[in-house]
């Protein structure tokens with residue numbers, strides 16, 4: 225997904241932050257990442273189960289020391305309530321992608337078959353194209369994209385990671 | 400009671416105990432200024448908004464209270480930026496109010512509109528854009544709380560003009576609701592016990608005291624602990640005055656311009672106890688070469704500072720005073736005779752190189768500082784600018800009282816001294832306040848001489864005038880082939896300039912005139928400016944070249 229050269233001890237780490245849903249909070253977060261020179265691979269935000277609190281999942285390319293700094297710096301933001309590193313937890317990690325492929329009638333059946341293998345949905349069809357929706361791990365999404373690439377990808381959008389720890393543990397206070 | 404936004408603002412300030420605001424008015428903040436005369440708050444009109452922020456900062460550092468500054472939108476707000484960034488880097492609690500264009504035209508590039516909350520996001524502890532008058536009072540309460548607690552810092556509140564004029568039934572917010580803001584002040588007892596054990600086992604322990612000690616008001620605790628276990632204290636630049644500098648255990652400032660014996664102590668110590676210091680690069684030089692033999696205990700209220708630059712063996716998040724108080728009974732008495740003797744040996748070697756031992760007519764700046772120090776008995780509040788003048792003050796003025804030195808450390812803002820001293824003099828009336836500035840930095844904010852006169856502030860202003868952007872010239876001499884590119888500067892006749900403002904000015908041409916000039920300054924009741932025409936190409940030694948370990952400094956030449 226990124227062109228960052230692999231660095232020793234660095235890997236993709238998933239952090240979940242809960243923050244007050246107030247104007248400007250997201251820009252504070254984004255500004256922080258930019259200013260401190262952290263490498264964000266993806267960032268998603270939306271409502272959480274608590275009204276007034278949004279939940280952000282952010283994937284950073286980092287080592288332990290950087291993750292520690294990222295978390296501490298996030299905590300310093302006044303409206304950030306809770307930050308967890310769930311990289312090492314058993315977690316459900318998902319991403320959604322919409323892929324519009326060049327699909328004249330001659331190849332439609334083939335594309336449909338491939339999509340089925342990935343349990344992806346065809347969500348739109350036009351004369352020259354098909355749009356496929358896939359949900360899954362990044363690897364799964366990556367694979368489907370690679371397989372579809374030879375047909376000609378006309379448009380692609382990915383949400384980035386969202387994540388949740390498995391089982392009864394929750395990120396919302398007492399993990 | 401029905402009140403408009405402007406009245407609410409002042410009412411909230413009164414309730415926060417604010418007695419002075421530094422600022423300049425303008426279109427987008429006029430409703431606020433219109434209400435000001437009805438409230439018991441002094442307003443100091445400065446001559447540039449940068450000075451308003453520095454003055455609020457100086458006031459905050461000198462008093463420990465929150466400093467307040469104010470400006471209009473657009474250019475007024477952007478002029479505050481350098482001052483806000485300065486306060487942020489040095490953890491100074493200020494609240495800045497800016498007027499903003501009416502919310503109806505926000506985002507349309509209206510006249511004097513600028514996105515000041517966007518601009519100041521990375522240089523404030525927090526900021527607010529207020530477009531609904533109901534949000535104003537809670538924001539002000541939160542702002543003062545955020546600015547002054549935990550690790551202090553600047554908070555900006557941008558208020559649209561319609562909010563300033565909108566009326567509501569005013570009710571002072573009863574409580575502060577900040578679920579994401581809970582500074583840890585206590586210190587974990589298990590870690591404190593472990594720290595005590597490490598201190599008890601150390602042979603060559605050393606405190607590294609930063610401004611956090613002063614902010615916390617932990618000077619007595621630091622001293623008590625240092626004395627009990629005979630642990631010498633090194634300070635950062637901003638940590639100066641955290642312990643009386645004449646105290647035998649106070650070694651003084653370490654780092655890039657630290658005396659050799661101080662840096663040797665840092666490099667040879669087997670335990671460093673950082674207290675409210677952030678181990679910045681001016682203290683440590685390259686992190687990898689710093690204190691190679693030492694275990695490090697880091698006590699700081701800001702968890703993000705711990706382990707940021709220097710790997711730490713034992714972190715303690717908490718308020719300096721709380722943690723030190725808990726440590727005192729747990730730390731055993733000790734004498735550390737050998738260690739102190741070793742430091743003393745290095746110290747004697749440093750003293751032997753003291754430039755003031757030289758018999759010379761050269762007009763050296765150290766002589767000026769030493770004379771001010773003697774004349775004020777180490778009791779003055781020194782407000783310094785940036786560059787060589789700042790370092791000479793730091794090396795030659797021994798501060799006896801807490802918060803005795805006010806200087807821009809983290810950002811290194813030239814032009815800081817005079818406007819900051821305005822705030823200091825307002826906040827600490829009746830106390831001796833000196834400005835020490837270079838000819839370069841002084842020319843960046845000298846318009847504030849008018850404020851000094853208008854507000855009747857008895858500042859003693861000493862310019863160490865070398866006709867250069869001296870610190871940069873020194874680097875050019877030492878590291879850039881003596882290529883003095885862009886550093887020679889012309890100045891006005893500063894004494895005459897002062898006189899034009901109605902301030903007496905004295906030009907001091909040679910060393911022999913120094914004591915008399917300083918005497919005259921002290922005898923003058925109001926402000927006075929002394930223009931010391933020092934050696935043009937004098938250097939600050941020792942200096943640690945960038946990238947070198949701190950004990951590989953270029954030392955003061957023994958004779959030249």
Ligand SMILES: Cc1ncc(C[n+]2csc(CCOP(=O)(O)OP(=O)(O)O)c2C)c(N)n1
Nearest residue numbers: 786787788811813837838839840868869870
């Ligand atoms: C606003 C600002 N601009 C530039 C610098 C870079 N700088 C650091 S020290 C210095 C020279 C200061 O000259 P002067 O005020 O005359 O003091 P001196 O070093 O000669 O005592 C300069 C230009 C700075 N620190 N701040």
Ligand SMILES: [Mg+2]
Nearest residue numbers: 837838867869
């Ligand atoms: Mg100069």
